[in-house]
Amino acid sequence: MNxxxxxxxxxxxxxxxVFDAPWESRAFGLAAAYLEASGQDWEAFRxxxxxAIADLPxxxxxxxxWVVALDRLLATDGLAAxx
Amino acid sequence: xxxxxxxxxxxxxPTEQRVEAIEALLVERGLITSDVVDAIVETYERDVGPMxxxxxxxxxxxxxxxxxxxxxxxxxxxxxxxxGGAEGEHLVVLENTEDVHNVVVCTLCSCYxxxxxxxxxxxxxxxxxxxxxxxxxxAVLDEFGTSVADDVELRVWDSSAEVRYMVLPLAPDDxxxxxxxxxxxxxxxxxxxxxxx
Numbered sequence: 001m002n003x004x005x006x007x008x009x010x011x012x013x014x015x016x017x018v019f020d021a022p023w024e025s026r027a028f029g030l031a032a033a034y035l036e037a038s039g040q041d042w043e044a045f046r047x048x049x050x051x052a053i054a055d056l057p058x059x060x061x062x063x064x065x066w067v068v069a070l071d072r073l074l075a076t077d078g079l080a081a082x083x
Numbered sequence: 084x085x086x087x088x089x090x091x092x093x094x095x096x097p098t099e100q101r102v103e104a105i106e107a108l109l110v111e112r113g114l115i116t117s118d119v120v121d122a123i124v125e126t127y128e129r130d131v132g133p134m135x136x137x138x139x140x141x142x143x144x145x146x147x148x149x150x151x152x153x154x155x156x157x158x159x160x161x162x163x164x165x166x167g168g169a170e171g172e173h174l175v176v177l178e179n180t181e182d183v184h185n186v187v188v189c190t191l192c193s194c195y196x197x198x199x200x201x202x203x204x205x206x207x208x209x210x211x212x213x214x215x216x217x218x219x220x221x222a223v224l225d226e227f228g229t230s231v232a233d234d235v236e237l238r239v240w241d242s243s244a245e246v247r248y249m250v251l252p253l254a255p256d257d258x259x260x261x262x263x264x265x266x267x268x269x270x271x272x273x274x275x276x277x278x279x280x
Contacts, residue, residue, distance in 0.1 A: 018127065018128065018201065018202040018203075018204070019124075019128070020205070023096075023098065023099045023102045025124045025127075025128070026102050026106065026120065026124070027102050027105075028123075028124065028127065028202070029119075029120035029121070029123040029124040029127075030102065030105055030106055030109065030115070030120055032120075032123045032169075033109070033114075033115040033119045033120050033123055034109055034114060034115060036119075037109075037114040037115050038114065041169075042169055042170060043244065046192060046194070046244070049192045049193070050191045050192045053191070053192050054191070058210040062193070062205070062208040062209075063098075064098050067098050067101050067102055067105075070105060071101065071105065074105065074108075079108060079109075079112065
């Protein structure tokens with residue numbers, strides 16, 4: 001599909017790979033690690049994700065909405081990443 | 084990074100740069116380490132997935148008492164098999180019967196029972212699936228190659244803030260002749276979402 005596709009031989013006990021590119025898995029892992037570190041549950045993130053999906057065009061790739069949601073959560077918590 | 088081999092590395096997209104900036108910030112603040120992120124990703128890529136749910140379904144098919152406990156309190160019953168954690172705190176198991184077929188969607192985002200099914204497939208998160216499964220479920224199921232007879236009641240369940248759903252598919256006719264391992268091998272992710280009957 002594109003250059004970011006992982007090689008065929010990656011173990012996939014899930015039946016299919018759940019991430020299309022390394023940055024997607026990174027974005028997932030960062031959200032999980034941050035929630036754990038900040039003592040919040042997924043509900044805090046999910047609220048931002050729903051809002052991001054609603055705000056962005058329907059054609060926005062899912063993990064792009066995910067990154068917007070993570071950015072907004074961090075901003076809410078007073079952590080603004082430099083661009 | 085050198086271009087002397089004729090490779091032109093694709094420039095990073097703004098989103099990729101954003102992800103890197105977020106990681107750098109969180110590491111710099113001492114909130115996370117990159118190793119922790121690696122471990123989380125590896126867990127969800129390799130250890131958590133529909134093979135867990137398949138074990139649950141096989142046990143429910145083989146053991147009527149377990150099945151009753153599973154339908155009564157999904158979270159607790161999957162916990163008996165060692166499955167639990169984020170997005171599995173309020174698991175409700177929906178039983179398919181000859182007269183009822185259940186199918187699961189999350190209309191607002193991508194809610195999904197991670198401990199038993201892993202992370203959702205791409206199509207589950209698409210706006211097409213999210214909107215159409217509610218509006219025209221039989222047409223969507225048809226596209227998955229699943230036809231549900233007109234006299235079978237179709238129930239579409241929208242994952243809410245709290246509840247995560249998993250479908251308990253119909254057992255095969257020869258269920259008593261098979262081992263639990265064999266039974267687990269028959270169950271797919273799509274059965275447990277309900278897009279396959």
